[in-house]
Amino acid sequence: MNNKNLVSIIIPTYNRVDDVIKLIDSLFLSEYRNIEIIVVDNNSMDNTTNIINSMYLNRELPVKVITLDRNLMAAGGRNAGIKHAEGEYLLFIDSDNIVPSNMINLLLNGFIDNPDLGFIAPVTINVNKGNTIFTMGGFYNFLTSMPINIYGGIKMEELENKINIKEYYSTKLCQNAFLVTKEVIKKIGGFDEIYYIYYEEADFGFRINKLGYKMYISSKAIIYHHHTMNKKNESKKLRDWGIQSPDVAYHLSKNRTIFMKKFAPWYCKILFFLFFVHVFCIYYSLIAVINKRIDIAMAIIKGYFSGFFLKVNYNIKIGIT
Numbered sequence: 001m002n003n004k005n006l007v008s009i010i011i012p013t014y015n016r017v018d019d020v021i022k023l024i025d026s027l028f029l030s031e032y033r034n035i036e037i038i039v040v041d042n043n044s045m046d047n048t049t050n051i052i053n054s055m056y057l058n059r060e061l062p063v064k065v066i067t068l069d070r071n072l073m074a075a076g077g078r079n080a081g082i083k084h085a086e087g088e089y090l091l092f093i094d095s096d097n098i099v100p101s102n103m104i105n106l107l108l109n110g111f112i113d114n115p116d117l118g119f120i121a122p123v124t125i126n127v128n129k130g131n132t133i134f135t136m137g138g139f140y141n142f143l144t145s146m147p148i149n150i151y152g153g154i155k156m157e158e159l160e161n162k163i164n165i166k167e168y169y170s171t172k173l174c175q176n177a178f179l180v181t182k183e184v185i186k187k188i189g190g191f192d193e194i195y196y197i198y199y200e201e202a203d204f205g206f207r208i209n210k211l212g213y214k215m216y217i218s219s220k221a222i223i224y225h226h227h228t229m230n231k232k233n234e235s236k237k238l239r240d241w242g243i244q245s246p247d248v249a250y251h252l253s254k255n256r257t258i259f260m261k262k263f264a265p266w267y268c269k270i271l272f273f274l275f276f277v278h279v280f281c282i283y284y285s286l287i288a289v290i291n292k293r294i295d296i297a298m299a300i301i302k303g304y305f306s307g308f309f310l311k312v313n314y315n316i317k318i319g320i321t
Contacts, residue, residue: 004034004088005034005088005089005108006034006035006036006086006087006088006089007032007034007035007036007087007088007089007090007091007104007108007179008035008036008038008081008085008086008087008089008090008091009027009035009036009037009038009091009093010038010040010078010081010082010085010090010091010092010093011023011024011037011038011039011040011081011093011094011095012040012042012072012073012074012076012077012078012080012081012094012095013039013040013041013042013044013048013077013095014041014042014043014044014071014073014077015044015045015046015048016044016046016048016095016096017044017046017047017048017051017052019095019096019226020039020048020052020095021051021052021055022098023093023095023096023097023098023099024037024039024052024056024063026097026098026099026100026101027061027099028059028060028061029101030099030101030103030104031101031102031104031105032104032105032108033061035061035087035104036061036062036063036064036085036086036087037056037061037062037063037064038063038064038065038066038081038084038085039052039063039064039065039066040066040068040077040078040080040081041065041066041067041068042068042070042071042072042073042076042077043067043068043069043070043071048065049065049067052065053065064084066080066081066084068080072193073196073197074094074191074197074200074201075191075192075193075195075196075197075200076191076193076196078092078190078191079190079191079193079318082185082190082318083318085182087182088181088182089108089111089179089180089181089182090179090180090181090182090185091104091107091177091178091179092177092178092179092180093176093177093223094175094176094177094225096225096226096227097124097176097177097223097224097225097226098127098223098224098226099223099224100222100223100224102221103122103221103222103223104179106122106218106220106221107120107121107122107179107218107221108179109218110168110179110216110218110221111181113168114168114214114216116212116213116214117213117214117215117216118180118181118183118184118208118211118213118214118215119171119174119178119179119180119184119205119208119213119214119215119216120178120179120180120215120216120217120218120221121137121171121174121176121177121178121179121216121217121218121221122177122217122218122221122222122223123135123136123156123217123218123219123221123222123223124136124175124176124177124223124225125156125222125223125224125225126225126227127224127225127226127227128226128227129153129227130155131155131156132152132153132154132155133151133152133153133154133155133156133159134152134175134176134225134227135149135150135152135174135175135176136149136150136151136152136169136217136219137150137169137170137171137172137173137174137215137216137217138150138171138172138173138174139171139172139173140172140173140202140206140263142260142263142264142265142268142272143268143271144276145256145259145260145264145268145272145276145277145280147173147202150169150171150217156222165219166219167218167219167220168216168217168218168219169216169217169219170214170215170216170217171205171215171216171217172202172205172206172209172215173201173202173204173205173206174201174205174215174217175201176223176225177223178201180208184208184211184213187211188204188207188208188211188316189315189316189317189318190316190318191203191204191316192204192313192316194258194310194312194313195251195255195258195259196251196255197248197251197252197255198248198251198252198255199255199256199258199259200255202259203259203262203263206262206263245296246295246296246298246299247299249284249288249296249299249300249303250299250300250302250303250306251303252300252303253280253281253284253299253300253301253302253303253304253306253307254303254304254306254307254310255303255307256277256280256307257277257304257307257308258307258310258312260272260273260277261307261312262312262314277304277307281300281301281304284297284300285297285300285301288300
């Protein structure tokens with residue numbers, strides 16, 4: 001395998017073997033051929049490892065499966081993939097995506113056009129919500145501790161009618177899919193596994209930004225995200241907030257506080273810890289109670305207290321060479 005300009009594609013997954021197959025099949029159609037595909041199986045119960053190994057054995061493009069003995073979620077799964085990646089570039093993709101054939105080429109062009117670039121991501125299109133923009137990058141409002149998602153919920157063609165779309169947009173974070181250099185990974189040390197789920201991508205982006213690298217969204221590069229729809233008995237509001245289960249609600253509540261500890265300016269921290277953190281805890285808990293999810297309300301409160309006492313990690317090491 002030619003490691004020069006090799007792109008290692010890291011796909012963490014848990015119980016989504018059908019989605020992973022669709023994603024890999026789309027990657028096999030990529031115009032850019034110097035790739036390796038690394039599937040990190042987070043101890044799935046749907047036979048992901050055996051199915052992927054049997055389907056893609058001795059194919060034109062290499063497919064590695066890394067099988068973990070417990071679910072380390074996105075952050076831990078990505079770190080496990082990083083340790084097995086041989087490429088100069090690392091492309092992280094969530095398992096519920098379809099990749100157009102030109103996407104990798106377009107992202108790599110970003111590094112050619114911008115020598116001081118450290119991070120680039122495609123525009124994510126949410127297929128299950130009318131092909132609207134899921135994310136086109138984002139920033140963070142440290143006064144309220146709320147993320148700002150650029151152009152979310154708008155169709156690309158509608159956006160094109162409103163503004164003159166640039167080829168590259170500056171960002172400080174991006175979810176779902178993004179490409180970085182191995183040099184960047186060596187400097188920042190991978191993903192902070194304290195988050196487990198939620199905020200690990202924002203943390204990753206902000207640490208890259210603090211090193212002085214440029215971070216862009218390529219408006220020409222597109223990826224199609226098949227986001228999970230609400231279940232019949234599930235509150236749409238809770239689902240839209242991403243707190244559809246007690247486990248997720250706990251980590252979302254906890255991680256907001258951890259992220260603010262690590263990156264917020266001192267004056268925003270004062271406002272957050274004196275006011276906003278308490279308001280968010282009460283508000284989300286009440287919404288959960290109104291929706292008859294006492295279990296989620298209790299998880300939010302538990303995460304609220306955990307975030308105060310957990311120590312943050314500013315020096316992440318994952319042992320890559």
